[in-house]
Amino acid sequence: MSIIKFDYIIVGAGAAGLNLALAMNADTFFEDKTILILDKDQKNKNDRTWSFWEKGKGKWDDLVYKTWNQGIVKGKGETIILDLKEFNYKTLRSADFYTHAKKTLQKPRITWKTEQVHSITQTDEGAIVTTDKANYEAEFAFDSRIPESYSLKDTSYLNIAQHFKGWVIETETPVFDDSKFTMMDFDLKDGESTSFTYILPFSSTKALVEFTYFSPDLVSESTYDDFLKKYISEHLRTDNYSIAETEKGIIPMTNFPFEDYSQKHIIKIGTAGGWVKASSGYSFKNCERKSQSLIKFLKSKQEFYKDSTPGKYKHYDNIFLEVLTKENHFGEELFYKMYKNNSIQTIFRFLDEKSTFQEDLKIIMNLSSSPFIKGFIRHLRSGFNT
Ligand SMILES: Cc1cc2nc3c(=O)[nH]c(=O)nc-3n(C[C@H](O)[C@H](O)[C@H](O)COP(=O)(O)OP(=O)(O)OC[C@H]3O[C@@H](n4cnc5c(N)ncnc54)[C@H](O)[C@@H]3O)c2cc1C
DSSP: OOEEEOSEEEEOOSHHHHHHHHHHHTSGGGTTOOEEEEESSOOOSOOOEEEEEEESSOTTTTTEEEEESEEEEEETTEEEEEEOTTEEEEEEEHHHHHHHHHHHTOOTTEEEEEOOEEEEEEOSSSEEEEESSOEEEESEEEEOSOOTTOOTTOTTSOEEEEEEEEEEEEESSOOOOTTEEEEEETTSOSTTSSEEEEEEEEETTEEEEEEEEEESSOOOHHHHHHHHHHIIIIISOOOOEEEEEEEEEEEEEEOOOGGGGOOSSEEEOGGGGTOSOTTTOOOHHHHHHHHHHHHHHHHSOOSSOOOOOOHHHHHHHHHHHHHHHHOGGGHHHHHHHHHHHSOHHHHHHHHTTOOOHHHHHHHHHHTOOHHHHHHHHHHHHTTTOO
């Protein structure tokens, strides 16, 4: 089979691959470069809803489906109101993002193919990508396939998943206050596990309602369904609704070293590249940030791409993961205290890895919980070196 050459190959037209392709398309450095985008799927379905917070205006505002300036966390029998102030919580439907990307990337130098990638092999000069239909070569391949050696069952790492099932429901009568999204509602839990309901109200009669776990073990499909039905019936107090859409997800929350799977010419991106914030499961905004850092690297003369989470945040993530992996029953108290004792602005800065050490200390000490503080002191004693 002959080899078709491009300057860059992006494997996976998901959040990471398309963020990267759109960022390359917007930068004049790449205007004479050829790009191949490969995905096994057509990317024409709304397979997920991405939400993120940001200050003021943002890159995706034209595509944003709904924005909130207030949120709610429910835990320990209390309702905490999150006043986002200068931040907004924004939601994008993936179908809108895919459509926008397909339209924007319709250029002679950008080729989009629906093919299943079987392997990517590094050579001295670049990478060879083999699909079910052809072989392609480029100086760099950006790969969003999760490394085969990653497994949720691998106990040599701190390893849990954010796993959930959500329904977009339409109710016959007004049920939702669409001025506030629900970040976490612990009023309904599966036993003692860290499990909660997440709600994005699009109007008074339409919302995405998701039953979510941060836990080491997955559950059966019917378990999510039972909790969703129970929550809607007993907490939203309605039985007259229809399910317009369904979404499911299993997002790794782990200290598995995804970034170590990148090579000189094959760079892992997205979830596969460790772009998911280990302690929160968020990654859409990270796809935007990390794409910019990749672009900087491609324009530089550096030999190897390296852009990992700053050391101190790795430790904080590990402390969160340690508690949730080893003491999963502790989740409600952990998050209740975090949201109760800190402003949402400080929490967002902490999760965005932009907080000061004083803010970090405040967040950690305000958790005033033995497992968390013990973990912090252990990491502090190690000089944040392990
Ligand atoms: C339902 C759901 C909701 C989420 N909501 C949020 C949220 O609100 N906020 C947030 O920040 N994060 C959220 N996430 C987490 C994260 O942002 C997403 O998972 C995000 O899509 C990850 O981007 P990615 O590019 O790594 O993976 P994906 O978007 O999954 O893209 C990977 C692409 O690679 C393709 N692919 C895989 N293997 C091959 C192969 N062998 N050959 C060809 N193509 C292949 C897939 O078809 C896919 O299109 C959510 C995740 C899910 C699943």
